[in-house]
Amino acid sequence: MADNVTYEDDSAAAENVDYEDDVAFESAEDVGPDPYADSYDTQGGRVFTVSGQDWDTIQAPPEGTNENIVVNMGPQHPSAHGVLRLILELDGETVRQCRPAIGYLHTGIEKNLEFRSWVQGTTFVTRMDYVAPLFNEAAYCLAVEKLLGITDDIPERATIIRVILMEFNRISSHLVALATGGLELGALTAMIFGFREREAVLDIFEMITGLRMNHAYIRPGGVAQDLPDGAEQKILETVALLRKRFPDTTNMLVDNVIWMGRTVGVGYLDLAGCMALGTTGPTLRATGLPHDLRRLEPYCGYETYDFDIPTRDTCDAYGRFLIRLDEMQESLRIVEQAVSRLRPGPVMVADKKIAWPAQLALGGDGLGNSLDHIRHIMGESMEALIHHFKLVTEGFRVPAGQAYVAIESPKGELGCHAVSDGGTRPYRVHFRDPSFVNLQAVPAMAEGGMLSDLIASLASIDPVMGGVDR
């Protein structure tokens, strides 16, 4: 009798046991009173279900038996970096096979976009990779602007504001990577420091966009709103504050024996692996290749900024960690340069057939509709009212065609493939999210290693499930 007896379950926290030997087990009828824990025959053998607290009812396999356990890690797991499900086949604590299963956060954003105007699209895409929302908006808007043929007409000031926000967002995203990565490896102070610093960045976002995340601030043609009074001063203060605080994390982790023990040599993926699997971002730069789209194919005027592309040649989780630390410093440099270039001017394209008709204004009761604009359209100009109404309800038309724009998000290449049928709504928008692609590399990094190293590998590529599942 050569039955492979598998214990299977459908609850997230329990485990499957696969004994590949001639073993006689207790019959399933003894498993207990749990109505969900019964047994049935399959082609692979008899399957027993355990649902927790009933392991004692299963007889231990004899010595020398191949004792691979299938563990269903996630989709709810504190160190799975989001609603990610990993199906692991374990031999002791060694990962023999790893299969990531995604889709638990799929919300159909790309489909939703097809039923809203081009401007409303930013509201959706900002919710994809919610840790780096401004990059989603920027990629989408750059793609729409390319289709409109207005890439060169975007005002200088709007582009600089975009750069400032994107670089701050790179810092906040890397801080989340460090914080949650530290949390998953047991370095709780890294989490405290990371989220403390991120708070300073989110304050900047709140001041400029009104929101801490889901901004919908970058719009086709420019940005939604000019910088508020005193923004430049606050930005520079925050840059100084972050410069002062970053060494806290650096001093604590960079030479930390425990941290290095968890990350050095872990999650190895070399250049050939990255190229084949499409992995970008810090993972690719940790192989020694200085691949950064800000340098390779500059957008938003990045070719005019002075910054370095940090690389390491260790191909491991520690190298990726060091690259993130360095990149945050480079982002601060870019922000300083950008702030020094800010000159008064428009923040929305001059074409009145595309530009949103009015900006918000600060009234006695807070930020709201511009009273001047309301007066203009309601009391002075019928044409302005019609124009406002058409642009807001119908939106602008984008010439038929397709465009692909890729930008360097904190996680790697964030691409937006936008297709227009000449209408007022996107015909199809596809996001090439770096987390989605990088997650494919987890089995390559983890198989053959320890289960605890899988967690470090996963943390080092920093997937955000909102972007993976969209």
Place this chain on the structure above:
Amino acid sequence: MSGDGAVQNPHGEEVVPAGAQPLDVIAVRQGAFGVSGSGDTSGFGGLVSTITMPAAATRPYGSWFDAAADELDLALSERGIPMSSAVEKVVVHRGELTFHVRREHLVPFVTTLRDEPALRFEFCSSVSGVHYPVDTDRELHSVYHFLSITHRRRVRVEVSAPDADPHIPSIVAVYPTANWHERETWDFFGIVFDGHPSLTRIQMPDDWPGHPQRKDYPLGGIPVEYKGATIPPPDERRSYR
């Protein structure tokens, strides 16, 4: 608004001379205001406009496109595939180069893109599907974006398949990164990538019926009733298109 020198009519649509290559018709619209599903009192309802994707480009393409196309032509001939049989048409639009490739030649085509030293598109950025229900016998498109880090270039490859036979060869053997992309495109569009190691759904639940990003996928919607009227799903509502 097009910057490619195409002739346009006053509505901004491109006018194609007689005898030109067939275009990807992606929509046929009536009226002047984009409103459908309501009584037209404007008198413009008789206007019919056909929306097509940008027309095929003729030489010279400009930029590095010509040199790359020549290299590709040469490399494909060495592999015994004439460019004319592999490539349906070449489109240059918004500074992007697109090869529309016949599906039976896709795998050797992308292998050439990857391996030829003068091309060296070593990185597959993205695979995405697009559904054009009006583009008869070419309804399903699979769009590939390749990046050459060596030469700092991007190229797009577009492959189409009819709805009745939604098969496109998989490029996973050439670009392993296409694995999840192709699973996603199968999941959302129902394009079957032949030769894919495990073409299963990736975003939707395994037992999900249908392919949600197709244009003919019913949206459903909650019938909200108010004084006898109900709100239809978004794709059936009156809207500007």
